Amino acid sequence: xxxxxxxxxxxxxxxxxxxxxxxxxxxxxxxxxxxxxxxxxxxxxxxxxxxxxxxxxxxxxxxxxxxxxxxxxxxxxxxxxxxxxxxxxxxxxxxxxxxxxxxxxxxxxxxxxxxxxxxxxxxxxxxxxxxxxxxxxxxxxxxxxxxxxxxxxxxxxxxxxxxxxxxxxxxxxxxxxxxxxxxxxxxxxxxxxxxxxxxxxxxxxxxxxxxxxxxxxxxxxxxxxxxxxxxxxxxxxxxxxxxxxxxxxxxxxxxxxxxxxxxxxxxxxxxxxxxxxxxxxxxxxxxxxxxxxxxxxxxxxxxxxxxxxxxxxxxxxxxxxxxxxxxxxxxxxxxxxx
Numbered sequence: 001x002x003x004x005x006x007x008x009x010x011x012x013x014x015x016x017x018x019x020x021x022x023x024x025x026x027x028x029x030x031x032x033x034x035x036x037x038x039x040x041x042x043x044x045x046x047x048x049x050x051x052x053x054x055x056x057x058x059x060x061x062x063x064x065x066x067x068x069x070x071x072x073x074x075x076x077x078x079x080x081x082x083x084x085x086x087x088x089x090x091x092x093x094x095x096x097x098x099x100x101x102x103x104x105x106x107x108x109x110x111x112x113x114x115x116x117x118x119x120x121x122x123x124x125x126x127x128x129x130x131x132x133x134x135x136x137x138x139x140x141x142x143x144x145x146x147x148x149x150x151x152x153x154x155x156x157x158x159x160x161x162x163x164x165x166x167x168x169x170x171x172x173x174x175x176x177x178x179x180x181x182x183x184x185x186x187x188x189x190x191x192x193x194x195x196x197x198x199x200x201x202x203x204x205x206x207x208x209x210x211x212x213x214x215x216x217x218x219x220x221x222x223x224x225x226x227x228x229x230x231x232x233x234x235x236x237x238x239x240x241x242x243x244x245x246x247x248x249x250x251x252x253x254x255x256x257x258x259x260x261x262x263x264x265x266x267x268x269x270x271x272x273x274x275x276x277x278x279x280x281x282x283x284x285x286x287x288x289x290x291x292x293x294x295x296x297x298x299x300x301x302x303x304x305x306x307x308x309x310x311x312x313x314x315x316x317x318x319x320x321x322x323x324x325x326x327x328x329x330x331x332x333x334x335x336x337x338x
Contacts, residue, residue: 011067011306013279013313021237022068023270024060026053026084030077032108033144034132036170036199036212040144049274053083055293057090059271062299062306064094069101070237072128076273079111088122095123102237104128106168110146112154116161126164128195129155133175134182142175159190166193166253171214180219181226188250195240195253200281216256223252237267257281263315277306279313 011019028045030038051059060071071091078084094100105119109129119127131151133139139148158165167187169176176183176196187194196219199212223229228246240253263280270278275290287309292301 011310013310015315017266018067019267019269019310020068021070021268022060022063023072023074023268024056025074025076025271025273026056026078026087027076027081027273029080030075030108031080031110032077032146035142035144036172045274051273051275051290051293053087055275057087058293059275059289060091061094062302064099066303066306070104071100072104072106074106077108077110078105079107079115085115085118085122088119088124092123106130109151109154113157116154116157116163120161120163124163126166127158128166128168129158130168132169132172133179134186135179138175166195168195168197170197170199171216171219172199172212173214176214176219177222180223184227184245184248184252188245188248193251193253195255197255198257200257216254220254277309279309283314285312285314
């Protein structure tokens with residue numbers, strides 16, 4: 001039994017994988033409606049079901065206590081959550097005392113102009129920014145109405161604040177093939193990494209996912225026709241495998257949940273804004289942390305719930321892309337933050 005007074009212990013699942021990375025969602029809401037992520041008319045969780053910022057901080061500190069060393073704040077779009085910067089400042093104390101090694105953020109960039117400097121002051125050193133196209137008209141179509149200029153301004157603000165930026169691009173058939181060379185040049189000329197991600201069968205979006213799907217092995221062959229890639233052993237805590245581009249010196253990451261299962265090294269768990277713990281993005285496993293938080297003043301039940309869930313962390317996901325099985329998982333990507 002994990003008692004609240006117990007010493008810090010490592011989170012190790014039944015397959016011997018040590019969990020050191022928490023992706024903590026602060027909201028399922030977003031100011032964009034990307035075609036591979038959300039439906040155009042989304043139904044969001046009732047606000048009463050969403051954990052308060054104090055409750056989210058409590059969850060984060062509980063995970064830090066038992067071995068998590070990296071926390072990524074996610075959404076939806078995390079910066080639409082009112083007061084979210086207070087959560088970053090709360091967790092910055094864990095950076096200062098060394099119990100947390102890194103506090104990061106994944107964002108669509110639309111609100112970075114307002115918040116980049118505050119994030120840096122709270123101890124954030126790098127951010128991932130989602131950007132799937134450099135064409136303003138295509139951006140508006142993919143996001144169902146978003147402004148590319150706003151995101152580019154956010155990238156400027158992040159770099160001006162001293163934040164390292166990595167661009168995340170979801171590989172989409174008919175779009176990414178046309179722009180991949182421009183995306184590489186754009187990112188690397190500004191000193192930013194670029195990570196490519198295969199689209200996953202999560203949630204009903206109103207779009208044909210099979211028509212969107214672009215395998216990264218195929219896209220990599222196209223890249224190698226123009227650029228010289230050398231694989232590296234670099235790991236940043238996530239699932240990406242990195243290659244260096246000789247012509248630019250920059251990195252390209254490849255996240256391949258469909259074509260190359262990376263589950264053998266999974267070190268991650270996810271907690272939704274409603275306090276649901278998912279130990280695997282590609283499975284329907286779930287553990288309710290909210291009840292343990294709201295019913296008890298101490299963390300004994302919270303820690304026991306986490307430990308029990310981790311014992312049942314699946315060996316891996318088995319995504320399949322065919323028209324009969326899309327979406328394979330009913331929850332939207334915006335619920336768990338990717």
